[in-house]
Amino acid sequence: MHNFFNTPKTSRTASTAVVLLALLAMVFSTPAQATRIKEVAAVEGVRSNQLTGFGLVVGLDGTGDQTTQMPYTSQGLANYLQQLGITLPTAQASQLQMKNVAAVLVTAQLPAFARPGQAIDVNVSSLGNSKSLKGGMLISTPLKGADGEIYALAQGSLVVAGAGAAAGGSKVQVNHLSAGRIPNGAQVERSVPTPLQEGNSLILGLESSDFQTARHVAQAINTRFGAGSAQALDGRTIRVNAPMEPDARVTFMAELEELPLEASIASAKVVINARTGSIVLNQAVTLGPCAIAHGNLSISISNTPNVSQPNALSGGQTTVTQKSDIQIKNEPGMLIQLPAAPQLADVVRALNSLGATPQDLLAILQAIKAAGALNAELEVI
Numbered sequence: 540m541h542n543f544f545n546t547p548k549t550s551r552t553a554s555t556a557v558v559l560l561a562l563l564a565m566v567f568s569t570p571a572q573a574t575r576i577k578e579v580a581a582v583e584g585v586r587s588n589q590l591t592g593f594g595l596v597v598g599l600d601g602t603g604d605q606t607t608q609m610p611y612t613s614q615g616l617a618n619y620l621q622q623l624g625i626t627l628p629t630a631q632a633s634q635l636q637m638k639n640v641a642a643v644l645v646t647a648q649l650p651a652f653a654r655p656g657q658a659i660d661v662n663v664s665s666l667g668n669s670k671s672l673k674g675g676m677l678i679s680t681p682l683k684g685a686d687g688e689i690y691a692l693a694q695g696s697l698v699v700a701g702a703g704a705a706a707g708g709s710k711v712q713v714n715h716l717s718a719g720r721i722p723n724g725a726q727v728e729r730s731v732p733t734p735l736q737e738g739n740s741l742i743l744g745l746e747s748s749d750f751q752t753a754r755h756v757a758q759a760i761n762t763r764f765g766a767g768s769a770q771a772l773d774g775r776t777i778r779v780n781a782p783m784e785p786d787a788r789v790t791f792m793a794e795l796e797e798l799p800l801e802a803s804i805a806s807a808k809v810v811i812n813a814r815t816g817s818i819v820l821n822q823a824v825t826l827g828p829c830a831i832a833h834g835n836l837s838i839s840i841s842n843t844p845n846v847s848q849p850n851a852l853s854g855g856q857t858t859v860t861q862k863s864d865i866q867i868k869n870e871p872g873m874l875i876q877l878p879a880a881p882q883l884a885d886v887v888r889a890l891n892s893l894g895a896t897p898q899d900l901l902a903i904l905q906a907i908k909a910a911g912a913l914n915a916e917l918e919v920i
Contacts, residue, residue, distance in 0.1 A: 574799065574800045575796065575797055575798065575799055575800065576743075576756055576759065576760075576795060576796050576797075576798050576800060577796035577797065579745055579746055579752060579756070579800065580743040580744060580745050580746065580756060580777070581743070581744055581746075582734075582735060582741055582742070582743060582744075582792070583734070583741070583742035583743065583744045583776070584733055584734040584735075584742075585651045585652075585733050585734070585735055586651055587648045587649060587650050587651060588648070588649040588684055588685075588690070588731055589646070589647075589648060589649075589684070589685070590646065590647045590648070590649050590682035590683065590684055590690055590691055590725075591644065591645065591646050591647075591682065591683065592644070592645045592680045592681050592682040592683060592693065593615065593642070593643075593644060593645070593666075593680070594642075594643050594644075594645045594663070594677050594678065594680030594693065595612070595615050595616060595619060595640055595641070595642060595643065595677070595678050595680075596640070596641045596643050596663065596669075596672055596675035596676065596677050596678075596697065597639060597640050597675060597676055597678060598639060598674060598675050598676045599638070599639045599640065599641060599669070599671070599672065599673075599674060599675045600639070600673075600674055601638045601639065602638070602641075602669055602670040602671040602672075602673070602716075603637050603638045603639050603640045603641040603669050604637045604640065604641050604642055604667035604668055604669050605637065605638075605667075605668060611642055611666075611667075612637045612640060612641065612642040612667060613637060615642055616637070616640055619678065641665055641666075641667060641669035641672060641675065642665075642666040642667050642669075643663045643664060643665055643666055643672070643677065644663075644664050644666050645661050645662070645663050645677065645680050645682060645693050645725075646661065646662045646664070647659055647660065647661040647662065647682055647691060647693065647725050649684070649690055649691065649727065649731065651731075651733055652730075652733065653727045653730060653731070654727065654730050655727050655728055655729065655730060656726065656727065657726070657727045658723035658724075658725065658726055658727075659691065659723070659724075659725050659726075659727060660720060660721065660722050660723060660724060660725075661677075661682070661693045661720070661721045661724040661725045662718065662719075662720050663677055663697055663718065663719050663720065663721065664717065664718045665717035665718065669717060670703075670716065670717075671699070671701075671703060671716035671717065672697055672699055672716065672717060672718070672719050673697070673699040673701065673702070673703075673716055673719075674697075674699075675696075675697050675719075676694075676695065676696045676697065677693060677694055677695055677696075677697060677721060677724070678694060679692060679693075679694045680692070680693045680694065681693075682725060684731075688729065689728060689729070690727065690728060690729045690731070691725040691726060691727050691728055691729075692725060692726055692728055693721065693724050693725035694724065694725075695721040695723075695724040696721070697719035697720070697721055698719055698720050698721065698722065699716060699718075699719040700714050700715075700719075701713050701714030701715055701716045702714070702716075703716050735788070735792075736785055736788065739780065739781065739783060740778050740779060740780050740781060741778075741779045741781050741792075742776055742777070742778055742779075743756065743769075743776065743777040743778075743779055744775055744776055745774075745775045745776070745777075747775075748773075748774040748775045749774055749775075749806075750771075750773075750774040752800070753771040753773070753774050753775065753776075753777055754771055755800050755801045756769070756771070756777050756800065757769040757770060757771040757777050758801075759798045759799070759800055759801070760777075760779060760795060760798065763794070763795075763798055764791075764795075767780070768780050779795070805821055805822070805823050806823060806916065807821065807823035807824045807825065807914055807915035807916060808820075808821055808823075808824070808915055808916045808917075808918060809821075809824060809904060809908075809913070809915045809916070809917050809918070810918045810920060811901055811904065811905075811917065811918065811919045811920070812919075812920050813901060813919055813920075816896075816897040816898045816901065817897070818897060818900055818901070818904070820883060820886065820887075820915070821883075822882075822883045823883075823915070824883055824886055824913075824914070824915040825879075825880060825881050825882070825886065825914040825915070826877065826879065826880035826885070826886045826889055826907070826912060826913060826914070827879055827911070827912040827913070827914065828876075828877065828878055828879045828912065829876075829877050829907060829910060829912035830875065830876045830877070831875050831877060831893060831903060831906075831907070832875070841863070841864045842861045842862065842863050842864075843861070843862045843863075843864065844859055844860070844861060844862075845859070845860045845861070845862050846858075846859050847859075847860060875892065875893060877889045877892070877893075877912075890903075904917065905917060
C-alpha cells in the first residue's frame with residue numbers, strides 16, 4: 540500500500556492533482572438528466588434591472604468616515620438635513636464630525652414583473668474609509684436605474700456578518716465589515732414594462748449560442764404545440780407563436796418551459812484559472828497521440844550579510860557587505876508518449892501518467908493545444 544504521508548511534497552501535490560482529475564472523470568461519467576427549455580433559454584426582454592444609489596449609514600459606534608478625508612460624507616449629510624428643513628452654514632457643514640456616519644453605495648436588482656410596493660433586498664458597501672458598518676442604519680436612499688429614474692427607495696438596519704476589535708495598535712477582524720445587506724430593505728416605487736404580453740409572438744434567447752440547441756428547442760415546441768409554432772432564427776434566438784390572452788399566454792409559457800430537450804453534445808472546452816491553478820474539462824474533450832517532455836527549473840538566491848571590522852587605530856570604518864549564494868536546480872524531463880484518448884476518462888488517465896502538478900498542467904495543456912493534439916477550446920479566466 541502506498542504511504543501518502545511519507546511521500547515528498549511534490550509527490551503529494553501530484554497526487555492531489557490525480558485525485559481532482561479522477562473526481563472530474565467520475566462527475567462527467569454520470570448519466571446526464573433531461574434538460575428542460577427553462578434551463579437553456581429565457582424570454583427576451585424579461586430580465587432583472589440593476590439599481591444603484593448614494594446613501595448614508597448613521598448610528599455607527601465611532602467607525603464612520605473621517606471628515607477631512609471624505610468631504611462627500613459631510614456634504615451628503617448637509618444635503619439630507621437641508622431636505623428636512625435644517626440649513627447649516629457652509630463653515631459649520633465642513634466641520635461636522637462624521638465618526639458615526641459613513642457614505643455608502645447601495646445596489647439592488649429589480650426583478651422582472653416587480654410591482655410598486657414589493658420589497659427587494661439591497662446591498663450596502665462603504666464608499667470611504669469607514670472601519671465598520673456594523674450596527675448602522677441606512678437612511679432613506681433613492682435607487683435609480685440606467686435611465687436616471689427612481690425605481691425604489693431603500694432604508695433599514697444593516698446585517699453585517701462579521702466582528703472586529705482594535706486596541707493598542709493591534710487589530711482582530713472576522714469576515715468583511717465594510718459591506719452589509721438589508722433583507723427586504725427597499726420598496727419598489729415604479730415597475731418596468733416587459734414584452735411578455737406584446738404582439739402575437741415571443742422571442743426565446745438561449746444562454747449560449749449553439750445551432751444544435753436552437754434546433755432542438757424549436758423541434759420540441761413544434762412537437763408539443765403543432766408544426767409552425769416555433770422557428771429558429773439563428774444559433775441563439777427562437778421565435779414562438781403565443782396566444783393573445785394574458786392568462787392563456789402564461790399557461791402556454793408554463794408548459795413550454797417544462798418541455799424536455801433532446802440531449803446534445805456540448806462543445807469541447809478546457810477552462811483554466813491561471814490565478815488559482817484550477818483546470819476543468821468537460822466530457823467532450825479528446826486527446827490525440829503526442830509525446831511530452833516537461834522539466835522544472837528552479838533558481839534560489841540567498842543573501843547573507845557580512846560585517847567587516849577594521850583594526851584598532853587604523854582609521855577605517857565598519858562596513859556591511861552582502862554575500863550572495865545562487866543555486867540552480869534543473870530537474871530532468873523525460874519524454875512520455877501519450878496515446879489517443881477518445882473519452883474524458885482516458886484524457887484524465889493520460890494526464891495523470893505525467894505526474895505533473897496543476898500549475899505544470901497549465902503549461903502542458905497549452906502546449907498540447909498548440910501542437911494540435913488537444914481537441915478542445917482553451918479558455919483562460
